[in-house]
Amino acid sequence: xxxxxxxxxxxxxxxxxxxxxxxxxxxxxxxxxxxxxxxxxxxxxxxxxxxxxxxxxxxxxxxxxxxxxxxxxxxxxxxxxxxxxxxxxxxxxxxxxxxxxxxxxxxxxxxxxxxxxxxxxxxxxxxxxxxxxxxxxxxxxxxxxxxxxxxxxxxxxxxxxxxxxxxxxxxxxxxxxxxxxxxxxxxxxxxxxxxxxxxxxxxxxxxxxxxxxxxxxxxxxxxxxxxxxxxxxxxxxxxxxxxxxxxxxxxxxxxxxxxxxxxxxxxxxxxxxxxxxxxxxxxxxxxxxxxxxxxxxxxxxxxxxxxxxxxxxxxxxxxxxxxxxxxxxxxxxxxxxxxxxxxxxxxxxxxxxxxxxxxxxxxxxxxx
Amino acid sequence: xxxxxxxxxxxxxxxxxxxxxxxxxxxxxxxxxxxxxxxxxxxxxxxxxxxxxxxxxxxxxxxxxxxxxxxxxxxxxxxxxxxxxxxxxxxxxxxxxxxxxxxxxxxxxxxxxxxxxxxxxxxxxxxxxxxxxxxxxxxxxxxxxxxxxxxxxxxxxxxxxxxxxxxxxxxxxxxxxxxxxxxxxxxxxxxxxxxxxxxxxxxxxxxxxxxxxxxxxxxxxxxxxxxxxxxxxxxxxxxxxxxxxxxxxxxxxxxxxxxxxxxxxxxxxxxxxxxxxxxxxxxxxxxxxxxxxxxxxxxxxxxxxxxxxxxxxxxxxxxxxxxxxxxxxxxxxxxxxxxxxxxxxxxxxxxxxxxxxxxxxxxxxxxxxxxxxxxxxxxxxxxxxxxxxxxxxxxxxxxxxxxxxxxx
Numbered sequence: 001x002x003x004x005x006x007x008x009x010x011x012x013x014x015x016x017x018x019x020x021x022x023x024x025x026x027x028x029x030x031x032x033x034x035x036x037x038x039x040x041x042x043x044x045x046x047x048x049x050x051x052x053x054x055x056x057x058x059x060x061x062x063x064x065x066x067x068x069x070x071x072x073x074x075x076x077x078x079x080x081x082x083x084x085x086x087x088x089x090x091x092x093x094x095x096x097x098x099x100x101x102x103x104x105x106x107x108x109x110x111x112x113x114x115x116x117x118x119x120x121x122x123x124x125x126x127x128x129x130x131x132x133x134x135x136x137x138x139x140x141x142x143x144x145x146x147x148x149x150x151x152x153x154x155x156x157x158x159x160x161x162x163x164x165x166x167x168x169x170x171x172x173x174x175x176x177x178x179x180x181x182x183x184x185x186x187x188x189x190x191x192x193x194x195x196x197x198x199x200x201x202x203x204x205x206x207x208x209x210x211x212x213x214x215x216x217x218x219x220x221x222x223x224x225x226x227x228x229x230x231x232x233x234x235x236x237x238x239x240x241x242x243x244x245x246x247x248x249x250x251x252x253x254x255x256x257x258x259x260x261x262x263x264x265x266x267x268x269x270x271x272x273x274x275x276x277x278x279x280x281x282x283x284x285x286x287x288x289x290x291x292x293x294x295x296x297x298x299x300x301x302x303x304x305x306x307x308x309x310x311x312x313x314x315x316x317x318x319x320x321x322x323x324x325x326x327x328x329x330x331x332x333x334x335x336x337x338x339x340x341x342x343x344x345x346x347x348x349x350x351x352x353x354x355x356x357x358x359x360x361x362x363x364x365x366x367x368x
Numbered sequence: 369x370x371x372x373x374x375x376x377x378x379x380x381x382x383x384x385x386x387x388x389x390x391x392x393x394x395x396x397x398x399x400x401x402x403x404x405x406x407x408x409x410x411x412x413x414x415x416x417x418x419x420x421x422x423x424x425x426x427x428x429x430x431x432x433x434x435x436x437x438x439x440x441x442x443x444x445x446x447x448x449x450x451x452x453x454x455x456x457x458x459x460x461x462x463x464x465x466x467x468x469x470x471x472x473x474x475x476x477x478x479x480x481x482x483x484x485x486x487x488x489x490x491x492x493x494x495x496x497x498x499x500x501x502x503x504x505x506x507x508x509x510x511x512x513x514x515x516x517x518x519x520x521x522x523x524x525x526x527x528x529x530x531x532x533x534x535x536x537x538x539x540x541x542x543x544x545x546x547x548x549x550x551x552x553x554x555x556x557x558x559x560x561x562x563x564x565x566x567x568x569x570x571x572x573x574x575x576x577x578x579x580x581x582x583x584x585x586x587x588x589x590x591x592x593x594x595x596x597x598x599x600x601x602x603x604x605x606x607x608x609x610x611x612x613x614x615x616x617x618x619x620x621x622x623x624x625x626x627x628x629x630x631x632x633x634x635x636x637x638x639x640x641x642x643x644x645x646x647x648x649x650x651x652x653x654x655x656x657x658x659x660x661x662x663x664x665x666x667x668x669x670x671x672x673x674x675x676x677x678x679x680x681x682x683x684x685x686x687x688x689x690x691x692x693x694x695x696x697x698x699x700x701x702x703x704x705x706x707x708x709x710x711x712x713x714x715x716x717x718x719x720x721x722x723x724x725x726x727x728x729x730x731x732x733x734x735x736x737x738x739x740x741x742x743x744x745x746x747x748x749x750x751x752x753x754x755x756x757x758x759x760x761x762x763x764x765x766x767x768x769x770x771x772x773x774x775x776x
Contacts, residue, residue, distance in 0.1 A: 048592040078593060100592055231598040236538065236606070237477035237577050238591075238599055242584035 006070030014089040016051035021153035023060040033182040055257040090149035091122035101252035105224040107134035114138040121147040135217035145169035161199035168203025258301030260317040275305035293330035316348035387550035388413030394525035401452035408462035410485035410551035441469035460487030474509030479532035496740015497547040499702040512679040514544040514649040549651040633682035635674040642671035648699035659748035695730040695759030730758040733769035
C-alpha cells in the first residue's frame with residue numbers, strides 16, 4: 001500500500017539488544033503467515049543500526065506482497081521511506097527515534113503513511129501514549145496492545161508471548177494482509193503450544209485504536225533535524241570538527257536510547273564526584289556550587305550514576321514517559337528549592353528530605 | 369646522539385647512482401621528516417641508500433624500521449596527518465601486505481609519497497619487474513607515475529611531493545620503479561642544488577587539516593551510507609585537479625631544473641612522421657627505442673609514446689597523440705587475466721580512452737617482459753611486425769593480445 005496496492009510494508013521499532021530477536025521473529029512471522037496463503041514477502045533489519053547495544057533504537061522491516069513482481073519494488077532497500085504500519089515494542093520510543101548522527105530525532109510516525117497505523121505495546125491508556133507522541137502532521141491510527149516493554153532476548157530468547165500478541169493485534173488492524181487464522185496456524189505449527197495461540201487471540205481481542213487528527217500529540221519534544229552537506233561543502237579528508245572541551249556533539253545526542261532518566265536530589269548530594277567520574281557519556285555538568293547536574297540531552301539513561309551514588313535516593317532512575325521536557329534542572333532548584341523538591345518527589349516517588357529527617361514515605365523506599 | 373645534517377654544497381653534482389640511490393638523494397633534498405622501512409627487494413635498495421646518507425651525517429630524517437609493511441604504511445600515514453613530510457615504499461607482495469593502509473591513506477587524502485619497486489607477485493618467489501603491484505591500487509586514489517631512468521626517478525620524486533601535497537590534490541603518490549633495470553643499475557644522475565629544490569618544493573602545509581591539539585579535529589569518524597558517495601566524489605575531484613597541478617609543477621620543474629620533456633604526461637620519441645607507434649611505461653621504453661632507431665635506419669616510420677603518469681590517466685593527451693597514427697602497439701609489463709581480449713591493463717585503458725573517437729588507430733596489445741624478463745631485440749621486432757600488420761587491417765593481429773617471448 002505504501003508504494004503499490006499490491007503490497008504492505010511494516011516497520012518494527014525496538015530497542016537493542018533485548019528486543020532484537022523479538023523484532024526479527026515478529027517480522028518473519030508476518031511474512032511466513034502470509035506465505036501460507038500464497039503471498040510472498042521479505043524481512044530485513046536496517047543494516048546500519050547497532051542493535052547489539054543496550055537500549056539503542058533500531059528498526060526491522062517486512063513487506064508482504066501479492067507476487068514477486070510486486071515485491072521487487074520493495075527489495076534492495078536500506079530503509080523504506082514510507083510504511084503502512086509502524087510497530088513500537090517499547091512505549092518510551094514514542095518520544096522519538098535517533099538512530100545515527102545527523103539523522104536527528106525522528107517522530108515515531110515519521111515514515112508512517114497518511115491513514116497508516118502506529119501500534120505500540122503498552123500498558124498505558126492510549127491518551128497517555130499519544131500525549132508523548134509528536135503532534136501529527138497527517139492523520140493516522142494509534143493503537144496499543146497490552147504489554148510492558150519486553151526483555152525477550154539476550155543470550156536466550158525468553159518468550160513472553162509479546163510476539164504472538166503483536167501478531168494478533170496486527171490481524172485486527174491490517175486484516176487484508178495479516179489473517180488471524182494464518183497467524184494462529186503458524187504459531188501452533190511453530191510452538192505446538194495452545195497458550196501461545198491464545199496469546200495471539202488475546203492481542204486480537206484487546207488491541208485498542210484511536211484515530212489521531214493532525215495536530216494531536218505533543219509539540220514539546222526537541223526538533224533535531226539537520227541538512228546533510230554536499231561534497232563541495234564537506235571538509236576534505238574525511239575530517240569533522242572535534243568537540244571542544246565542554247562542548248557536546250550537536251549532531252548525535254543519543255537520548256532516544258533512554259527508558260529511565262536520573263533525577264537528582266541536590267539537597268542530599270555530598271558533591272563526591274562519583275556520578276561525574278563514572279558517567280560513560282560525560283553528561284554531568286559541574287554547577288558553580290559544586291553540584292553535578294544531569295545534561296539530559298546527553299544522557300542515555302544507563303543508570304550507572306544512580307548505582308555509584310553513595311547517598312540513598314540522591315539519584316533516582318525514573319520512567320522516561322513521566323517527563324515531557326529535556327531541560328537541565330539545577331537552575332530550578334537554585335531558584336526555588338521547594339518547587340524543585342516537590343517536582344523531585346512527584347517524579348521519583350521518594351522523599352527529598354535529608355535522611356535524618358526522613359519521612360515514613362522515604363523510609364519505605366521509592367518505587368524506583 | 370643527534371646527527372646534524374650537513375647539506376651538500378649548493379652546486380649541481382653528477383653521481384653514478386642507482387634509481388634507489390637517486391631516490392635517497394631526493395629524500396635528502398626534500399627534507400623528509402619521517403620515512404618507514406621494511407626490507408623487500410627491490411625497495412630495500414632505497415632503505416640502504418637512505419640509511420647510508422643518515423649514517424654519513426648527510427641527512428636528518430626519522431627513520432623508522434617497522435615490523436612489517438602494514439605498520440610501515442600506517443606509520444607514515446599517521447606521521448603525515450600530524451604534518452610530517454613522509455616517504456615510504458615497498459615492492460610486490462610486501463606492497464600487498466600493506467594494502468589496507470594503502471587504501472585508507474588515499475581515502476583520507478594524506479599525501480604520502482611512496483615508491484613501489486615493481487616486482488613480480490609471489491608465488492613463485494621472483495624479484496624481477498612486473499607492474500601489477502603498483503597497478504593494484506589504480507582505483508583507490510593514488511597518483512601513479514612511472515620512471516624510465518634513475519634521473520627520472522629522482523625528478524618524479526620531487527614532483528610527487530609537490531603535486532601530492534598541493535591542497536587541490538592532497539593525495540598519495542606511488543612512483544613505479546622497475547626492479548633491477550632501474551632500482552639496481554647505476555647510471556649518471558644530476559643531483560640538483562638545495563636552493564633549486566627549495567624553489568621548486570614549498571614546505572609541507574596541511575593547513576586546517578593538521579592533526580594537532582591546537583586544531584581539534586577528528587579524522588575518519590564512522591559514517592553510514594549517507595556520507596560515502598560525497599566522500600568518494602571529493603576524492604574524484606581531487607584526482608581531476610591533479611592533472612592541472614601536474615601540468616603547473618612540470619612547467620616549474622622545467623624552468624628551474626631544465627629537464628622534464630615537452631609534456632608532463634607523455635614522452636614521445638620519433639613520432640613526428642610515424643605511422644605506427646609503441647606505447648608503454650617504465651624501462652621497457654629503452655629497448656624499444658633501440659629497436660626504433662634500427663627500424664628508422666631501414667626507412668620504417670615508427671616511434672614510441674611513453675606514459676609518465678598512469679593516474680591520473682591523461683586521456684585527452686593520449687587521444688590527441690595516438691589518433692595521429694595508423695596503429696598502436698601497447699606493451700604491458702603486467703597482466704589482467706580474463707580481461708577484455710585477455711589484454712594487459714594499459715591495453716584496455718588506452719582502448720577505452722580511444723573508443724569515442726571518430727578516427728581511431730588500430731590497437732594491438734602485447735604482454736612482454738614479465739617477471740623481469742628482458743625485452744630483447746627480436747621480441748621488439750616481433751612487436752613491430754604485428755603492429756604494422758594491425759595497421760594494414762590484419763584482424764588476427766588487431767583487437768587482440770600477443771604474448772611476446774614466452775616459450776611454448
